[in-house]
Amino acid sequence: MPTVIAVDAMGSDRAPKPEVEGAILATRQHGVHVILVGREHAIRAELAEHRGSSHLPIEVVHAAEVIGMDEKAMQAVRAKRDSSLRVGLRLVRDGRAAGFISAGNTGAAMATAKMVLGALPGVDRPGLAAVFPTARGTAAVLVDVGANVDCKPHNLLQFAIMGEVYYRKVLAPVEQSRERPKVGLLSIGEEENKGNELTREAFKLLKHAPVNFVGNVEGRDLYNGSVEVIVCDGFVGNVALKISEGMAKTVAYLLKESLRATITRQVGFLLSRKAFDDFKKRLDYTEYGGAPLLGVKGAVIISHGSSNAHAIKNAIRVAAEFAERGINLKIEEELAQHNHHADPVAPDPPPADVN
Numbered sequence: 250m251p252t253v254i255a256v257d258a259m260g261s262d263r264a265p266k267p268e269v270e271g272a273i274l275a276t277r278q279h280g281v282h283v284i285l286v287g288r289e290h291a292i293r294a295e296l297a298e299h300r301g302s303s304h305l306p307i308e309v310v311h312a313a314e315v316i317g318m319d320e321k322a323m324q325a326v327r328a329k330r331d332s333s334l335r336v337g338l339r340l341v342r343d344g345r346a347a348g349f350i351s352a353g354n355t356g357a358a359m360a361t362a363k364m365v366l367g368a369l370p371g372v373d374r375p376g377l378a379a380v381f382p383t384a385r386g387t388a389a390v391l392v393d394v395g396a397n398v399d400c401k402p403h404n405l406l407q408f409a410i411m412g413e414v415y416y417r418k419v420l421a422p423v424e425q426s427r428e429r430p431k432v433g434l435l436s437i438g439e440e441e442n443k444g445n446e447l448t449r450e451a452f453k454l455l456k457h458a459p460v461n462f463v464g465n466v467e468g469r470d471l472y473n474g475s476v477e478v479i480v481c482d483g484f485v486g487n488v489a490l491k492i493s494e495g496m497a498k499t500v501a502y503l504l505k506e507s508l509r510a511t512i513t514r515q516v517g518f519l520l521s522r523k524a525f526d527d528f529k530k531r532l533d534y535t536e537y538g539g540a541p542l543l544g545v546k547g548a549v550i551i552s553h554g555s556s557n558a559h560a561i562k563n564a565i566r567v568a569a570e571f572a573e574r575g576i577n578l579k580i581e582e583e584l585a586q587h588n589h590h591a592d593p594v595a596p597d598p599p600p601a602d603v604n
Contacts, residue, residue: 251282251306252569254548255337255346256561258287259315260353262554267352269295271561272307278562281569282306284346286337288313312336315353318554322356326364334358338365341547348548348568350539352556359396359542359551366546369577371584374400375544376408377483377551378415379490380537385474388420391435392480394540395487402450405434405480406458410583411543412478413460418574419567421477430477433466435485440465447482455480459587538563541571544580548572 256272258265265287272283285292289311296302296309312333316325329335334357340346342365351358359377368375376393383389392412397404409432416430434452436444441452443465455462466476468489481489538560539552548571550564 253282253346254565254568255284255340255349257333257337257351258285258292259333260351261556265292265295267558270558274562275565276305279566284308286310287333316357322360326360334361347572350550350564352552362545362549372544374404377540379540383474390416393483393486394490395483397483400482405451406454408480414579429461431463432460432478433476435481436465538567
């Protein structure tokens with residue numbers, strides 16, 4: 250039976266066009282069943298533009314309300330109970346879908362996921378993971394990139410365990426799938442005593458965690474491939490993510506402009522077009538689809554508001570892989586194993602309003 254993934258069809262900047270096109274691509278290429286959630290008339294009108302879509306495993310579930318990008322997350326989540334975000338996540342909670350993706354308001358998506366689905370046992374705060382290309386040709390994952398601006402040391406410990414499981418089960422090359430990925434703590438120096446109070450206390454916890462912790466790493470290590478999993482608080486992680494996205498676009502633009510500056514360079518550009526396209530692809534966020542919200546019950550992928558159909562298709566693929574490979578079950582097992590041997594930590598209070 251194909252994996253069912255619910256999609257917030259009203260989330261992206263150009264919704265529902267990228268969501269509908271991405272769903273069509275995903276059903277054809279990855280064999281999934283997609284439920285498009287949102288204003289039914291708009292979704293069906295877009296589906297009608299695509300010949301043959303009526304024969305694909307695509308379902309539409311109506312949701313009357315939409316949470317805009319500029320709305321305050323918690324206010325909108327509580328006020329709009331029939332939003333495409335809430336309706337879609339209810340499908341996951343009720344077992345009709347294995348995962349959910351949204352390219353809408355990130356804060357609202359995270360808040361709704363925490364309220365509707367709840368956290369996994371042993372997880373105090375879910376963390377948002379972002380995937381980065383590295384100089385070694387493999388990927389690295391950074392947790393957290395914005396779900397939690399203020400963190401405690403044990404939150405970073407949980408991010409490390411969850412990120413390690415996600416990397417091993419989804420991102421690791423086949424030849425490394427049985428190896429423990431290296432885990433680093435993002436700080437301002439490699440020495441144990443470098444950083445602020447949060448990183449110094451987290452370092453102590455990570456030394457005894459069930460992960461291959463190699464110590465502190467610096468910002469340059471996001472891309473050099475020296476570690477596979479990097480942990481930090483959401484404030485630092487979000488800044489790192491946004492700088493990286495801006496730098497990737499700038500490098501690609503400057504390289505393209507430089508290659509086209511003269512006739513000689515234009516000829517060289519045409520000869521090296523495939524290499525340039527491969528370079529752009531390695532930096533293209535759409536290849537990764539979106540960022541998984543690790544630690545909630547169900548597979549939740551949060552994508553860029555500017556996502557195109559390719560990004561949505563890949564986000565659906567990632568959500569399906571997340572569910573099919575039992576990521577949450579493995580996270581629960583790893584956290585339970587650690588908590589059995591560690592001193593108990595008072596959990597953060599759960600969010601209210603779960604309907």
